[in-house]
Amino acid sequence: xxxxxIGGAGFIGYHLVHDLxxxxxxxxxxxxxxxxxxxxxxxxxxxxxxxxxAAQLKDCLAGIDAVAHLASGTVPATxxxxxxxxVNMNLNGTLNLLMAMEACNVKRLLFLSSGGTVYGPxxxxxxxxxxxxxxxxxYGIVKVAIESYLKLFERNAGLRPIxxxxxxxxxxxxxxxxxQGIIGTYLNLASQRRPLEIWGDGSTIxxxxxxxxxxxxxxxxLESDKVGIYNGGSGTGTSVLAIxxxxxxxxxxxxxxxxxxxxxxxxxxxxxxxxxxxxxxDWKPEIGIKEGILKTWDWLHIA
Numbered sequence: 001x002x003x004x005x006i007g008g009a010g011f012i013g014y015h016l017v018h019d020l021x022x023x024x025x026x027x028x029x030x031x032x033x034x035x036x037x038x039x040x041x042x043x044x045x046x047x048x049x050x051x052x053x054a055a056q057l058k059d060c061l062a063g064i065d066a067v068a069h070l071a072s073g074t075v076p077a078t079x080x081x082x083x084x085x086x087v088n089m090n091l092n093g094t095l096n097l098l099m100a101m102e103a104c105n106v107k108r109l110l111f112l113s114s115g116g117t118v119y120g121p122x123x124x125x126x127x128x129x130x131x132x133x134x135x136x137x138x139y140g141i142v143k144v145a146i147e148s149y150l151k152l153f154e155r156n157a158g159l160r161p162i163x164x165x166x167x168x169x170x171x172x173x174x175x176x177x178x179x180q181g182i183i184g185t186y187l188n189l190a191s192q193r194r195p196l197e198i199w200g201d202g203s204t205i206x207x208x209x210x211x212x213x214x215x216x217x218x219x220x221x222l223e224s225d226k227v228g229i230y231n232g233g234s235g236t237g238t239s240v241l242a243i244x245x246x247x248x249x250x251x252x253x254x255x256x257x258x259x260x261x262x263x264x265x266x267x268x269x270x271x272x273x274x275x276x277x278x279x280x281x282d283w284k285p286e287i288g289i290k291e292g293i294l295k296t297w298d299w300l301h302i303a
Contacts, residue, residue, distance in 0.1 A: 001108075002026040003222065004064045006051070006097070007071030008044075009036045011174045011181075012112065012166075015215040016068060017044060023219050030060055030071075038173065051093025057100035066108035066222055069097065072139075076117055076265055079138035086138045094146050102157040110222050111150060114143045115165035115231050115272045116206065125237075126273035129165065129229050137265040147229065154227065162221045164214075167233030167272050170292065171211030172299035182240065183208065186247040187297055190255040196248075200262035202241025205269040207233040210287035210295070220281040233272035234285045246290060250297050 003020055007013045008029030020027050021041055028045040029036065036046050049056045051071065061067075073089030074082075094111075101109065117140030119131050135141045153159040170183040186196050209232065217232050244257050278284050287295070 001065040001222070002028065002063055003066045003068060004028045004030060004060060005068045005070065006030045007069070009033070009038055009040065009046075010070060012169060012211065012215065013068075013070050014038055014173050015171070015211050016070065016218050017041065019212075019215045019219050020068075020222075023223070028060070028064065032071075051089075051096050054096045054100055057097055058104055061100055061104040061106050064104070064106050066110070067097070067101065067106060068110040068112075068218065068222065069094065070112045074139055074142075076114075076137050076139040077263075079142065080265060083138040083141075086142050090142045091145050091149075095149060098149060098153045098157075098159065101159065102153065107158055107160045108222070109150070109159060109161045110218060111146065111161060111163050112218070113147055113163050113165045113229075114140055115167045115233055116267075116270045118144050118147075118165060119267075119270070121267045122269060125269055126235060126271045127231070128273040129231055129276070136267065160227050162224070162226055163229040164218060164221060164232040165229065165272070166214055167207035167209050167231075167270065169209050169211050169214045171296050174211070174296075182243060183247070183293060183296060186244055186255075187251065187293070187300055190247050190251040190253045191300065193253050193255055195256045195258040196244045197258050197260050198240055198244060199260045199266060200240075201259065202239060202244065202257075203268070204240045204266055205237040205271065206240065207235070207237055207271045208243070208289055208292070209234045209285060210292035213285040213287055217277065217281060217283050220283050224281060226280060230277045230280070231272040231274050232277060233274055234289070235272060235274045236289070237269065237271040238289050243289075243293075246293055250290075250293055 120134030
């Protein structure tokens with residue numbers, strides 16, 4: 001297939017582009033910067049633009065068989081600060097994409113949603129895709145709205161969407177400046193013997209998935225004929241405090257832990273039920289949390 005990866009120069013996109021090429025697909029990347037923010041493999045076409053330009057999107061879709069929509073202009077910590085911008089960039093931009101896909105007769109879409117925010121505080125753990133949706137931050141609200149529009153376009157325009165509600169991906173090439181991704185951030189801070197900041201008491205539990213496990217799922221889902229919503233996580237939970245302690249052990253640097261006030265946008269626990277995902281895509285996460293952090297630490301040393 002010829003696949004357009006929106007956000008293909010970002011952390012997840014970087015790995016997905018490589019995995020799609022390894023699987024024999026042709027790849028075009030759409031990014032907001034004039035030039036890719038990181039080197040792309042040979043043979044990948046790069047287009048500069050964003051989802052606000054509906055006319056340009058139609059040009060980008062020429063000859064495309066499927067779209068992987070990974071882009072987001074916000075993260076959970078920033079969406080609440082400007083929810084109007086969150087809606088304009090992410091919801092309205094995605095609607096532009098869906099209308100352009102309808103006009104260009106491109107039916108297949110992978111949308112990366114957020115398993116950590118769409119469910120809100122869980123009523124049961126692990127969290128299945130049938131769990132009620134009750135997001136407590138703008139980022140999650142927008143993801144739920146996009147999922148609803150995907151169902152609308154599936155019904156009215158023949159769109160064939162597959163939604164992966166991803167947990168917390170981590171691994172090489174992730175930013176480490178503290179905006180999103182505590183593992184990369186903690187590794188960077190520990191390497192400098194700087195404090196590791198924890199919001200709350202550290203008991204918050206998250207489902208962390210190694211990046212290659214997530215992108216292998218994305219490839220399998222795009223190649224399948226499945227339509228619907230799936231969780232994409234490790235299916236296991238690790239507390240934020242345990243992550244900080246693992247980082248201390250792996251790096252050999254006893255970076256101090258500093259506790260900050262609890263944030264209202266953080267749910268106490270999020271562990272995704274991925275049993276249906278495993279069965280439907282003959283997939284399973286391969287890399288455990290300690291091995292994944294070790295791999296990420298090794299990459300940071302090489303980088």
